Amino acid sequence: MTIETRPMPPVRERDARFWQALRAGEFVGEACGQCGAVRYPTALRCPTCRSAQAELRALSGRGEIVSACRFHRPYFAEFADALPYTVIVVRLEEGPLLYANLVDEPHALPAPGERVRAVLDPLGEHAALVRFERVNA
Ligand SMILES: [Zn+2]
Incomplete structure (x- = not known):
């Protein structure tokens, strides 16, 4: 699977x-x-205090791998030709958890605690794909 053939996220007016x-x-x-909690992606209400007030905030892109899992079965038809591939869970320094992949290492199985940084690639005309690369401590 190339980046051009990945499924597109829904881009709505509220999160454009x-x-x-x-x-x-x-x-x-x-x-x-209201409470300052940072979330990713956007949401109508804060999952911590339920406030609807929010603003975009720059994130560091730095985080730590919490978990990693290699997929061998085609749970998602769009990713069938990429099997096997690894999905990682990253805890950003600002708090949110993200599910993503490693750039250039689709089959690697990194250990929890490894440091990563975000890499953004354009995805179509209106979105981007967030993946991570490992950072040597
Ligand atoms: Zn809140």
Whole structure:
């Protein structure tokens, strides 16, 4: 699977600015205007305090691998030709958890605790794909 054939995320009016920022290479999340909790991706309400107030906030892109799993079965038809591939769970320094892949290492199985940094690639005209690369400590 190439990046051009990946499924596109839904880009809605309420999160168009979020996707535009990512598409422009700015790694952003949403910060709650009430309690300050940072989330990724955007949401209508804060999962911590339920406030609807939020603003985009630049994220460091730095994080740590929490878990990794290699997929051998085609649970998603769009990814069948990429098997086997690894899905990682990354905890960003700002708090949110992301499911993603490693850039250039689709079959690697990294250990929990490894440091990573985000890499953004344009995905179509209105979105971006966030993946991670390992960082040597
Ligand atoms: Zn909140």
